[in-house]
Amino acid sequence: MLNRQLARIAVAVPGVVALLAVHAAGASAATDAPVNDDLAGALPVGALPFANGQDLSTATVQEGEPSSCFETDRTVWYSYTPAETGMVTAHAGPDHLGVAVYTGDSLDTLAEVTCRPTYSGTPVTFEARAGTTYRFRVGANYAEQATFRLDVAPPPEVGFDVAEVEWSVFDEVAFWPRLFDPAGLGIDLGSLVWDFGDGTTSTEQFPRHRFASDGDHAVRLTARTVDGRTASATHTSVVRTHDVAVVKVNAPSTARAGQRVGVTVEVRNTRYDETVEIRLERSHPWGFEQVDAATKPVPATAGGGRTSFSFAYTVTPQDAAAGKVTFRAVAAVRDHRDALPADNELLSAPVRIR
Structure with a gap:
């Protein structure tokens, strides 16, 4: 474009032809195409x-x-x-x-x-x-x-998310895939294969899985792009089922105001040695209130073995006014999540106050 403009000027003004030619050569060198x-x-x-x-x-x-x-x-x-x-x-x-x-x-x-x-x-x-x-x-x-x-073409980028908690055999674990094709062709969602490391698999995009046994399960997701490139990602899901149960609360059938009575709570544990806290609560017209607590080791035992927690309670005038008192025991596993908290509470039979 510049050369053509210079040429037109040279025609109009013949006296500057030589000077324009020099400039045109320099401009051409400066604008060489790739x-x-x-x-x-x-x-x-x-x-x-x-x-x-x-x-x-x-x-x-x-x-x-x-x-x-x-x-x-x-x-x-x-x-x-x-x-x-x-x-x-x-x-x-x-x-x-x-x-x-x-x-x-x-x-x-x-x-x-x-x-x-x-x-x-x-x-x-x-x-x-x-x-x-x-x-x-x-x-x-x-x-x-x-x-x-x-x-x-690079392989797809494959990963997945799962909650970083200690699972139990009673949990349904949810998995979310993270998939990306840096080559831009896309992931074939029908190609997903989940291997849960316990002998079971799934081809769902967002599976939920319940592990059959405790252990460190290497979960692997494999995905394929629409043109056949594949990649995998692995994450270890830790499964440890911690579970204790309050199986009995012993209290006397009768008592009187001011009397100090014994209450025994029996805990069953069959899986792992645990440290367990027992809260002892007593009934009142508006619900329950805590009256004592104790924490100690509860070893895992087979064959129905139990660990006892012993408490002492002094019957109050309020109990006498109500005519009875009921005790509730609530168990909590220290340092772990109890897999079945529904069996961590138990009531005693009502104690009749004379």
Whole structure:
């Protein structure tokens, strides 16, 4: 454009032809287009991964160049001939440039393989067949610089979330997958396979699973992209079933105001040695209130073994006014979550106050 303007000025003012010629030569040198400005000069891509940067500010568009899925007046070209068939991914940046892929040796014979418009935010991924030459058209009107990258399509990014707690065999554990395809083709959600590490599997997207036994279970999720690339993620779910039960609260059948009576609470534990707190509560017209508490080790025993907690209680005038008192024992496992809290409470038979 600058050269044509200078030429018109030279015709109008013949006396400055020599001076204008010097300036025109300098301007031409300063605005040389990239070496791969046209299809014939396409830069060959060698071994992958490949990266190359070009100045787009001086790039042009050939006459007859296809527009494909994006229009621009600045493009550069690359060519790639793979030795082996495989999925490849092309990126162009730093801005979101357009990338179009073709086969063919001339502008007249180009056949589009795939195309990414400007600002699409995704790479271009396709199957490159061994021995076939692919042409890449890269550009955007606003871009000053362009870096073209070509690499083997990466595997999908696979992960999943699960609550970081100590599970029990009574829990239904929920799993949430985290899936992303950096190549931009997407995950085949029908391909998901969950292996829960206990001999069971699932193909659901958001499974809920109940482990049959305690242990450290390596849960593995495998996912596949729509074009067949796969990846897996593993997380260990810790299953420990802590469970104690209050099985009996012994208290006298009768008592009188001011009398000190004994109350015994029996606890059953069959799984792990635990430290257990027992809160002893007594009834009153509005519910229950705590009157004592005790904490001690409760070993795991088989065959119905029990651990006893002993308490002493002095009958109050309020109990005498009510005519009876009932005791409630509430057990809590220290340092762990009780898997079945419903059996951690038990009432005594009412004690009649004479």
